[in-house]
Amino acid sequence: MTTQDSDPFTIRTFVTLRPDRLIRETEQGPDGPLNLAELFSEPGPYNAVRLARGAEMHHHPASTDEPNDIATALAELFGYDPMDIRGTVHFTGNSGETDSAPGMDDDAYAGLLDALAQICNDRCARLWRKYRPSGTVMVRPTDYAPGDTFWAFGTPHRFRGLVNYPADSKTAQMFPGVQYVQCDDGFEMTASGSVYPTRADRAPAGYWQRTGNQLLPDD
Structure with a gap:
């Protein structure tokens, strides 16, 4: 049965x-x-x-x-x-x-x-998947390169880089090695997670290169 x-x-x-x-x-x-x-x-x-x-x-x-x-x-x-x-x-x-x-x-x-x-x-192999633009993918902060569009809370920003917190800051002392995202417009966000859920059509090129996944057309 x-x-x-x-x-x-x-x-x-x-x-x-x-x-x-x-x-x-x-x-x-x-x-x-x-x-x-x-x-x-x-x-x-x-x-x-x-x-x-x-x-x-x-x-x-x-x-x-x-x-x-x-x-x-x-x-x-x-x-x-x-x-x-x-x-x-x-x-x-x-x-x-x-x-x-x-x-x-x-x-x-x-x-x-x-x-x-x-x-x-x-x-040393990897599996790959196909995603529609509205699908959700898991993107690492390190997938972004300077100049990429970084979406946060539904708003696009121009990614500048990942920055270390000052060694004497409370954040660095509580979470050694944690960094924050810095964007050209002044937007900043702690990059405490290893991956972040992101719409597939908003994922940076680095994500697709890392995973080998394929973005399908929206039909």
Whole structure:
């Protein structure tokens, strides 16, 4: 029997990962669980790989697409013998050995992302995503270069640089190493966070270079 969460406010997430390392997350919609048998066009059965409690990876053994090296490494990380995993893989919650699976809950989703990050760090690889202009991305203060537009509280500013607080200031003493954003118009803001949520079409060039993510047209 498929494990279902009775809480209607629980967010559940499906994830796909292509061989070119494009990753895509979608929240479970009103249609509910995925029909796993409809995910693959190849003839014959697909394979469900249980990774952890509440997380499964689905792939098709008959796929002739490019090897999915990240998915292969992920299966090995969770204790499976080496597999020849090809094409796009799909991550879901537990299917209960049926052809239907819900999305992952927050804990399972976070665990999957942690495992993928470990593999990418070990391989000096990175996953990438596509964002619409209105989407939200996480930008580091260090992604900005002088002259970039820095948005704060809905207002644009011209970024000048990151500045250290004076060593004898209370801020520096309480938070060693913290800096603040300085802009040409005099706007200043403490850069205490490691990343900040930002509209995708307002992210600086440095963000896209760092992540390899792609900004899609607004259509």
